[in-house]
Amino acid sequence: MSSSKSRPDNVERRGITFDDGSSSKSRKIGGAFSSVTYEDVQKIAKHILAIVKCRPKIGVICGSGLGQLAELVEDSETIPYNEIPDFPVSTVPGHAGKLVFGTLKGKSVVLMQGRTHSYEGYSPQQTTLPVRTMKLMGVETLFVTNAAGGINRNFKVGDMMIIKDHMNLAGFSGMNPLVGPNDERFGPRFPPMSRAYDLDIRKLAHKVVKEMNYTDFVHEGVYSMMVGPNFETVTECKFLHTIGVDATGMSTVPEVLVAKHCGMRVFGMSLITNVVIMEFDSEATANHEEVLETGRQRSKYMQKLIATIIEKLDS
């Protein structure tokens, strides 16, 4: 796989033949369409499986400040992202950048302690490479978590949201990990997304929320992704509110697109780390420190909830 240093500038996108005679199967298409081949992912998955004993069926992506879920994993085996050839490495505080394998409530899992984001300079294909790697390692169900700003006026800082759907605003500008040549070994050219977030797991989550007496602070709603890294303007927040978005962030959507494309079941949750500003003259501003601080204070509730859902999951 080519790194950004070796990424070819001089490529012909449509012909998919590069100046050294190689094809798109073995080389990347540059810029925003930088692709990752099936063989690239296969190599990474094999490399990891040669290191760890665990054979995970469930994957969990831990968002900003949510990586402490790893503390609940028993018999853990850890690999830092920077020790995996060609794996994208997290550069943001609150994202430890480690794969943690082991047993969570009796289930074989792999946790991503932190993710990468498009705003770090990675292509959508790179930020979602870990999801495809999980798929080729045998993962069938993906849990995605994130820190998000509350757009819904009923949400308070520290609340949580079960994601029932998403709005791919980044996709409106063409930023979609499924753009580029489609490899049917991953999934179909035109995958449906109307049932992206698994209904059975959402029903189970609501049952668990009731049992744990979390109903006062766990909601269900729609997540949207902006590329970032800036937080939204007042007008952008008003727009998101108008179109029916409940929480906004800078991740998750590309991972869900790729997971659904390759046939995984998906469950998503947001921790509302801040409420967005919708008054033009407000003195308040969003900041990453508040996001991390809310994570520190509230992530244990999210961890407990996710661990219990995983425990009660049918497989």
Ligand SMILES: O=P(O)(O)O[C@@H]1C[C@H](O)[C@@H](CO)O1
């Ligand atoms: O990885 P997630 O989506 O949890 O991180 C959110 C979005 C930005 O990376 C960061 C902003 O504070 O938190």
Ligand SMILES: Nc1nc2[nH]cnc2c(=O)[nH]1
């Ligand atoms: N885009 C966005 N991402 C976030 N991540 C945590 N809070 C926010 C927010 O308010 N906006």
